[in-house]
Amino acid sequence: MLPSVVENNLKKLLGDRKASDFRDAYAQLSESYRNAISPNINADSALAYACARMPATYAVVKYVIDEFTRKVPSYTFRDVLDVGSGTGALMCYFLDANLNYTAIEKSKAMIEVSRNLIEGGILAPDFHCCDVQQAFTQRYDSTFFIYSLNEMPDKSAVLQKAVDCTSDYIFVVETGTPIGFEVIKLAKQIALKNRLGVVAPCAVENCPLAADDWCHFSVRVPRSQLHNLVKNSSLPYEDEKFSYVILSKKRVEYYSNNRIIKRPIKKKGHAIFDLCTDSGARRFISSDKKHRKCEWGEELGDIQ
Numbered sequence: 001m002l003p004s005v006v007e008n009n010l011k012k013l014l015g016d017r018k019a020s021d022f023r024d025a026y027a028q029l030s031e032s033y034r035n036a037i038s039p040n041i042n043a044d045s046a047l048a049y050a051c052a053r054m055p056a057t058y059a060v061v062k063y064v065i066d067e068f069t070r071k072v073p074s075y076t077f078r079d080v081l082d083v084g085s086g087t088g089a090l091m092c093y094f095l096d097a098n099l100n101y102t103a104i105e106k107s108k109a110m111i112e113v114s115r116n117l118i119e120g121g122i123l124a125p126d127f128h129c130c131d132v133q134q135a136f137t138q139r140y141d142s143t144f145f146i147y148s149l150n151e152m153p154d155k156s157a158v159l160q161k162a163v164d165c166t167s168d169y170i171f172v173v174e175t176g177t178p179i180g181f182e183v184i185k186l187a188k189q190i191a192l193k194n195r196l197g198v199v200a201p202c203a204v205e206n207c208p209l210a211a212d213d214w215c216h217f218s219v220r221v222p223r224s225q226l227h228n229l230v231k232n233s234s235l236p237y238e239d240e241k242f243s244y245v246i247l248s249k250k251r252v253e254y255y256s257n258n259r260i261i262k263r264p265i266k267k268k269g270h271a272i273f274d275l276c277t278d279s280g281a282r283r284f285i286s287s288d289k290k291h292r293k294c295e296w297g298e299e300l301g302d303i304q
């Protein structure tokens with residue numbers, strides 16, 4: 001769920017208009033995303049995006065940063081660059097944080113919505129309404145591309161600039177589809193070229209998955225009434241599929257340890273896990289009780 005202050009700000013932004021008024025705008029956005037085209041965004045589509053997509057994008061941001069914090073518990077975010085900041089899912093995560101925050105976003109309408117949504121929080125982003133080509137003019141501790149790199153031309157060059165301008169960590173999140181995973185693989189190639197480390201989710205430098213497979217995870221997001229009205233649906237929840245990678249400028253010593261990369265098959269007395277291990281992809285069958293509760297996306301830890 002979005003923070004309640006954001007949820008209330010969103011209701012205020014909608015004013016007298018009904019969420020269902022934004023269905024067409026959302027349908028057009030979805031169509032563009034399905035075809036991997038960067039959509040033209042106006043005030044209505046920015047609001048439609050906020051209503052329909054932000055609960056899921058916010059949940060994914062939280063999942064990924066929680067995973068990062070498990071791996072690097074002592075790290076404090078101080079200087080963040082959010083590239084393609086949209087309606088501000090990442091800003092909502094850092095809503096009450098006291099840090100330097102730069103948002104790069106080419107759509108004025110998206111910036112306006114994000115500015116309104118974070119009202120009441122401590123965060124005071126420095127907004128730049130510009131193309132990514134004008135970003136990376138200074139150094140940042142951490143750079144985030146949340147569902148945005150996929151829409152940008154010259155992805156390799158953009159990633160290289162991010163590597164050059166980031167001191168600590170680069171986060172890339174994309175949809176959990178073959179197209180989204182292509183972007184994640186590209187980020188890993190740039191990491192290899194620059195001798196960066198990978199904090200999560202990978203257990204090995206070279207992706208061991210078959211060419212037609214893709215590494216993705218899932219987070220369950222409860223749907224509010226508003227959410228359902230814009231999506232023209234009545235489901236109580238949705239499962240958001242996403243792919244991600246967290247790169248580290250430090251040559252990392254903490255690769256993941258036997259990450260579960262598909263939904264485990266749980267049977268009576270045993271469970272079947274598909275793992276990304278330091279020696280490649282591997283299927284592991286466990287009857288150990290300590291593995292019963294392990295879920296997709298988690299690490300299984302040491303195994304035989």
Ligand SMILES: C[S@@+](CC[C@H](N)C(=O)[O-])C[C@H]1O[C@@H](n2cnc3c(N)ncnc32)[C@H](O)[C@@H]1O
Pocket residue numbers: 038041054057083084085086087088089090104105106107110130131132133145146147148151152153
């Ligand atoms: C799918 S939205 C994601 C927004 C936000 N990061 C989130 O997670 O909700 C992608 C955003 O990237 C922005 N974007 C796409 N190409 C861009 C570019 N070349 N320069 C700056 N922003 C760009 C779009 O305007 C859009 O707001």
